[in-house]
Amino acid sequence: MNACSVVIMGANGRMGGTLARLAQADPEMTLAGVVERQGHDQGLADFGCVHGTSLEQVLGELSDAVVIDFTAPEASVATAKIVAKAGHRAVIGTTGMTREQTEDLREAAKAAPILWAPNMSVGINVLLQLLPQLVNLLGPAYDLEMMEIHHKAKKDAPSGTAVKLAQCLAEAKGWDYDSVKNCCREGIIGARPSEEIGVQTLRGGDVVGDHTVFFFGPGERIEITHRAHSRENFARGALRAAKWLAGQTPGKLYAFTDLLES
Ligand SMILES: NC(=O)c1ccc[n+]([C@@H]2O[C@H](COP(=O)([O-])OP(=O)(O)OC[C@H]3O[C@@H](n4cnc5c(N)ncnc54)[C@H](O)[C@@H]3O)[C@@H](O)[C@H]2O)c1
Numbered sequence: 001m002n003a004c005s006v007v008i009m010g011a012n013g014r015m016g017g018t019l020a021r022l023a024q025a026d027p028e029m030t031l032a033g034v035v036e037r038q039g040h041d042q043g044l045a046d047f048g049c050v051h052g053t054s055l056e057q058v059l060g061e062l063s064d065a066v067v068i069d070f071t072a073p074e075a076s077v078a079t080a081k082i083v084a085k086a087g088h089r090a091v092i093g094t095t096g097m098t099r100e101q102t103e104d105l106r107e108a109a110k111a112a113p114i115l116w117a118p119n120m121s122v123g124i125n126v127l128l129q130l131l132p133q134l135v136n137l138l139g140p141a142y143d144l145e146m147m148e149i150h151h152k153a154k155k156d157a158p159s160g161t162a163v164k165l166a167q168c169l170a171e172a173k174g175w176d177y178d179s180v181k182n183c184c185r186e187g188i189i190g191a192r193p194s195e196e197i198g199v200q201t202l203r204g205g206d207v208v209g210d211h212t213v214f215f216f217g218p219g220e221r222i223e224i225t226h227r228a229h230s231r232e233n234f235a236r237g238a239l240r241a242a243k244w245l246a247g248q249t250p251g252k253l254y255a256f257t258d259l260l261e262s
């Protein structure tokens with residue numbers, strides 16, 4: 001079996017560094033390239049592979065690579081466009097994308113196999129498959145709320161995972177997510193509308209990533225919590241996605257749930 005060649009974007013970042021280390025340790029993978037933005041590219045030569053501040057230049061020296069990108073929204077959209085043009089593949093884990101940026105990813109995925117998931121853990125993606133069933137079994141008497149907790153350096157809120165989980169709940173209810181989400185409560189807010197999904201954000205310390213979905217009903221509640229114990233959990237999912245993507249064709253923007261279902 002040929003080793004899967006990967007290029008890590010943002011290799012000096014929290015996720016990028018974890019991904020590069022795990023890719024080097026994986027016998028089914030070759031860490032073929034690492035990329036960082038200018039001014040943050042110290043020590044790239046130590047990875048012992050093709051490196052630089054331009055993804056195009058790094059890819060120019062490689063064939064048939066999967067770019068793994070956990071960076072920032074603008075950078076990840078640029079990655080998707082570059083792999084689409086150059087005939088490579090991409091696994092993107094970046095969150096905080098606008099609607100337009102998500103559409104840009106979808107457009108690029110028509111020309112190259114691209115998977116984008118705000119959370120690459122198996123647990124969260126299985127939860128995404130179970131939530132609609134819970135929503136339907138519990139029915140209209142249960143109020144839906146969410147809470148997410150992350151480390152203090154996280155830039156976007158609510159987390160991409162929280163948005164995805166809340167969108168999943170809204171879809172199961174037949175509601176429009178943008179109309180029913182409530183990410184901020186303060187002051188005399190009055191009674192809670194039943195057609196609402198509250199999403200609360202907590203930030204502090206070095207929390208890797210906690211998400212809780214609440215179903216508040218009459219006389220009882222269900223709380224489902226997922227806690228990521230380490231970033232390796234996300235990185236392992238992304239490397240699994242990179243291997244899976246090697247067998248996929250362009251056409252749709254793949255999700256991690258597509259991998260689990262295949
Ligand atoms: N999908 C998941 O499972 C998952 C898990 C963890 C984090 N994330 C997301 O991944 C992203 C990164 O998180 P992090 O904690 O690693 O952040 P980080 O700030 O530690 O790392 C980001 C890295 O990307 C680099 N970068 C930014 N723009 C670049 C560009 N144009 N070219 C090359 N490198 C560039 C930065 O210099 C930095 O080193 C965030 O959006 C976060 O929410 C997703």
Ligand SMILES: O=C(O)C1=N[C@H](C(=O)O)CCC1
Nearest residue numbers: 095118119154159160161209
């Ligand atoms: O550390 C982060 O940043 C994380 N981001 C993802 C999100 O926004 O959901 C996944 C969890 C960790």
